[in-house]
Amino acid sequence: MVLLSLAYHSLRNRLLTTALTVVSIALSVALLVGVEQVRRGARESFSNTISQTDLIVGARGGSLQLLLYAVFRMGSATNNISYESYQILARHPAVEWTIPYSLGDSHRGFRVVGTTEEFYTRYRFRRHRKIEFAAGRAPREIFEVAIGSDVASALGYKIGDAVTLTHGVASGRGILDHDDRPFRIQGILARTATPVDRSLYIPLEGMEAMHMDWADGAPPMPGEETPAASIRKEHLQIKQITAFLLRARSRIDTLRLQREINTFEDEPLMAIIPGVALNELWRTIGYAEDALSVVTAFVLVVGLLGMLVSLYTSLNERRREMAILRAVGAGPRTIIFLLVTESGLLALAGTVLGVGLAYALALTAQPLVERHFGLFIPLVRPTAAGWAYLSAVVVAGVLIGFVPAVKAYRNALADGLGVRL
Amino acid sequence: MQLVLALLIGLAPLAAAQGKRAHRGHAAHEHGAAAINIVIEGTTGIVEFEAPAEGVFGFEHAARTAAQKKQVEAALATVRTKGGEMVQFDAGRGCRWEAKSVEVVREAGEEHAEVKAEYTVACAQAPGGSRLRFGVSRMFPRIERVQVQVLNGAQQAGLGVRGDRGTIVLTR
Numbered sequence: 001m002v003l004l005s006l007a008y009h010s011l012r013n014r015l016l017t018t019a020l021t022v023v024s025i026a027l028s029v030a031l032l033v034g035v036e037q038v039r040r041g042a043r044e045s046f047s048n049t050i051s052q053t054d055l056i057v058g059a060r061g062g063s064l065q066l067l068l069y070a071v072f073r074m075g076s077a078t079n080n081i082s083y084e085s086y087q088i089l090a091r092h093p094a095v096e097w098t099i100p101y102s103l104g105d106s107h108r109g110f111r112v113v114g115t116t117e118e119f120y121t122r123y124r125f126r127r128h129r130k131i132e133f134a135a136g137r138a139p140r141e142i143f144e145v146a147i148g149s150d151v152a153s154a155l156g157y158k159i160g161d162a163v164t165l166t167h168g169v170a171s172g173r174g175i176l177d178h179d180d181r182p183f184r185i186q187g188i189l190a191r192t193a194t195p196v197d198r199s200l201y202i203p204l205e206g207m208e209a210m211h212m213d214w215a216d217g218a219p220p221m222p223g224e225e226t227p228a229a230s231i232r233k234e235h236l237q238i239k240q241i242t243a244f245l246l247r248a249r250s251r252i253d254t255l256r257l258q259r260e261i262n263t264f265e266d267e268p269l270m271a272i273i274p275g276v277a278l279n280e281l282w283r284t285i286g287y288a289e290d291a292l293s294v295v296t297a298f299v300l301v302v303g304l305l306g307m308l309v310s311l312y313t314s315l316n317e318r319r320r321e322m323a324i325l326r327a328v329g330a331g332p333r334t335i336i337f338l339l340v341t342e343s344g345l346l347a348l349a350g351t352v353l354g355v356g357l358a359y360a361l362a363l364t365a366q367p368l369v370e371r372h373f374g375l376f377i378p379l380v381r382p383t384a385a386g387w388a389y390l391s392a393v394v395v396a397g398v399l400i401g402f403v404p405a406v407k408a409y410r411n412a413l414a415d416g417l418g419v420r421l
Numbered sequence: 422m423q424l425v426l427a428l429l430i431g432l433a434p435l436a437a438a439q440g441k442r443a444h445r446g447h448a449a450h451e452h453g454a455a456a457i458n459i460v461i462e463g464t465t466g467i468v469e470f471e472a473p474a475e476g477v478f479g480f481e482h483a484a485r486t487a488a489q490k491k492q493v494e495a496a497l498a499t500v501r502t503k504g505g506e507m508v509q510f511d512a513g514r515g516c517r518w519e520a521k522s523v524e525v526v527r528e529a530g531e532e533h534a535e536v537k538a539e540y541t542v543a544c545a546q547a548p549g550g551s552r553l554r555f556g557v558s559r560m561f562p563r564i565e566r567v568q569v570q571v572l573n574g575a576q577q578a579g580l581g582v583r584g585d586r587g588t589i590v591l592t593r
Binding site for chain 1: 458460461462467469570572573574575576577578579580581
């Protein structure tokens with residue numbers, strides 16, 4: 001107990017060095033904890049984006065690509081699927097519901113999604129939460145649009161505003177604007193903190209109407225286009241969609257449907273299970289995460305080495321202290337215990353401070369990060385592995401203490417007591 | 422998040438190439454690989470097993486000699502009776518296996534043949550909360566990799582099992 005108090009007072013005596021050492025360890029521990037929090041936050045955000053969907057169906061290709069463009073609005077589809085195939089599958093007896101998506105247009109950098117009423121009633125995220133409206137209602141007519149909350153706040157739109165959609169996925173003003181057929185905002189979706197917030201939603205017919213009279217991917221010549229006012233839903237025939245979400249009547253049906261869709265005769269289709277595709281995503285980005293962990297580990301090693309350096313160099317100033325301790329009868333064990341305790345205390349203080357710092361940062365940054373990046377950082381207790389890492393830091397601190405301890409003991413007794421001239 | 426997204430998009434083509442392999446359209450037929458699908462609803466489940474015939478009994482042409490026929494029969498008998506060793510439910514849950522069908526499927530005009538099996542599993546206690554383990558490669562050493570899909574209530578999980586390493590925790 002005396003030694004513990006001695007260690008404590010000795011550390012206090014060199015307050016500045018001690019504080020700096022603790023801070024450097026705390027920062028590296030905070031980085032370690034923070035990286036883990038962000039990693040878990042990213043995973044949870046992704047997993048929470050889509051719930052209760054058994055299969056995502058799109059043109060045959062990569063499963064991750066399908067997951068990314070259909071759910072996360074990232075990248076784009078190589079091929080569309082025919083509306084006919086969609087209808088055959090939507091009417092399949094094992095299918096409970098479907099949500100069709102037609103992608104490919106944008107508005108000032110935000111994606112436009114052509115969909116149906118089903119999206120507003122069936123789509124689920126964070127397990128059971130459904131789409132709600134902050135204002136207005138779901139679009140019903142061809143040229144009506146509902147916008148995600150990020151779109152509303154970023155562009156300052158309100159109900160009744162007219163928006164012009166752009167052909168292709170461009171940010172800023174597009175080259176081919178559908179300015180002859182503007183859409184009127186009828187609804188603003190409540191915030192979901194998922195990619196749903198960053199899209200505009202129009203009826204499938206609206207998507208078709210926008211491209212009416214187009215030939216070979218080019219708009220009609222001026223004067224030749226059908227006026228927007230005269231386009232009726234009945235006139236429009238939907239030819240293709242990009243992908244659709246599907247809920248099967250039972251989980252056993254899910255597998256049968258997946259097989260059926262993957263071997264669909266009329267068209268090369270692919271069905272993926274969202275959770276399985278997400279697992280694949282984690283495996284893929286696992287390499288990047290591993291790299292990040294290695295960097296974090298090195299930062300931690302640097303922090304601990306900093307502690308070693310500071311303890312080791314402090315021995316020079318403490319020759320007299322050590323000599324006096326030994327002169328009053330402190331044995332080798334006492335000296336070693338003293339320095340190892342100091343080093344352990346530093347590491348412990350650094351770790352505690354670092355964890356506190358990481359949580360404080362997460363707490364303050366949480367709303368900001370969620371607003372700007374749509375990433376929710378959960379405040380959860382460290383996992384078993386997390387605790388193991390943190391304990392490892394303290395243990396490493398104790399072990400490092402042995403280096404200066406042995407050095408201190410080896411210094412000759414006379415070294416500190418002798419009067420230098 | 423932006424950085425993560427950029428990374429993801431960058432990696433997507435790479436991952437897409439991987440994804441293609443995991444699917445069992447008629448085009449996918451990879452020696453050394455197998456696919457297992459598991460559906461669990463409460464105390465009952467269905468398990469599907471599919472692998473290139475080469476992985477199960479060593480060749481894919483029709484059995485010609487008596488020895489080959491014996492080899493096929495023995496391998497299929499193993500598939501029929503050892504489902505519970507290829508996919509291992511927690512022993513404490515008292516799960517009984519029954520093979521509903523075991524067959525060798527050869528698509529017309531294709532050189533490849535697949536072994537397909539379907540099992541029903543009935544457990545005394547719902548396996549939710551326990552761990553799934555795998556023993557396919559121990560049974561058929563030529564199968565090195567198994568792509569596993571699990572649907573367990575609201576849980577959807579996927580795992581690439583290499584050399585029987587890896588487990589899936591079933592949620593309650």
